[in-house]
Amino acid sequence: MEIKGLSQIRAASPFELPPLPYSKAALEPYISEKTLSFHYEKHHQKYVTTANELIKGTPFEKMGLEQVIKETAGKPEFEKLFNNAAQIWNHWFYWNSLDPRGAKKPQGELMQAINNSFGSFHNCMNEFTDAAVAQFGSGYAWLVKDGSAIKIIKTSNAQTPLAKNQTALLAIDVWEHAYYLDYQNRRPDYVKAFIENMANWEFAQTCFEGI
Numbered sequence: 646m647e648i649k650g651l652s653q654i655r656a657a658s659p660f661e662l663p664p665l666p667y668s669k670a671a672l673e674p675y676i677s678e679k680t681l682s683f684h685y686e687k688h689h690q691k692y693v694t695t696a697n698e699l700i701k702g703t704p705f706e707k708m709g710l711e712q713v714i715k716e717t718a719g720k721p722e723f724e725k726l727f728n729n730a731a732q733i734w735n736h737w738f739y740w741n742s743l744d745p746r747g748a749k750k751p752q753g754e755l756m757q758a759i760n761n762s763f764g765s766f767h768n769c770m771n772e773f774t775d776a777a778v779a780q781f782g783s784g785y786a787w788l789v790k791d792g793s794a795i796k797i798i799k800t801s802n803a804q805t806p807l808a809k810n811q812t813a814l815l816a817i818d819v820w821e822h823a824y825y826l827d828y829q830n831r832r833p834d835y836v837k838a839f840i841e842n843m844a845n846w847e848f849a850q851t852c853f854e855g856i
Contacts, residue, residue, distance in 0.1 A: 648851065649665070649740075649741065650664055650665075650737050655709055657707055657708060657709050658700050660697055665685060680826045689733070693729075699729065705717070713730045715807065718731075734805060743843045743844075748846065749847075751766070751850060754853070773788060777817040780819050783801065785805075785816050787806050815848070815849050819835075
């Protein structure tokens with residue numbers, strides 16, 4: 646599977662806004678063109694712009710985005726750079742976690758790993774849903790590979806499994822700007838729409854196999 650925007654994510658600064666994998670109307674009726682336009686063109690672009698401003702004249706200037714995230718994670722003096730760099734990566738990953746063709750089920754070794762870790766795909770999706778709905782405030786719910794196990798984690802704000810050396814497989818963005826125009830305070834409905842209608846298991850499989 647070709648992953649849209651991967652070359653921009655792997656390149657050194659100045660960072661670029663990675664292209665969307667689909668049109669801004671492709672996820673309707675679950676995510677509207679208006680929501681996606683604001684989220685991508687305003688929020689995601691702002692993280693790119695700010696990170697480029699912060700990185701000028703620093704030792705991070707010649708690093709790729711993923712290295713910048715790992716080098717700044719957990720260091721208070723670089724918190725602002727980490728937040729913006731991580732949000733570039735998190736948003737790129739989230740866009741690719743959404744499939745306008747509709748959610749299918751994972752196959753092969755990924756499905757076997759999910760069954761081994763959770764007992765069943767159904768149990769996994771229930772835990773994924775619970776994590777996304779229960780995340781307090783802004784953040785993400787992630788399906789990750791950690792060693793040989795598949796896990797579900799929650800992260801606050803810009804935190805990312807990339808900084809924990811975990812392999813992200815899927816991400817649900819639960820910052821309010823990801824869903825509020827379409828769902829208002831009904832986060833559970835947005836999460837349900839993601840799980841049942843938009844989860845990109847082909848992308849998850851590619852990540853599971855290594856990109």
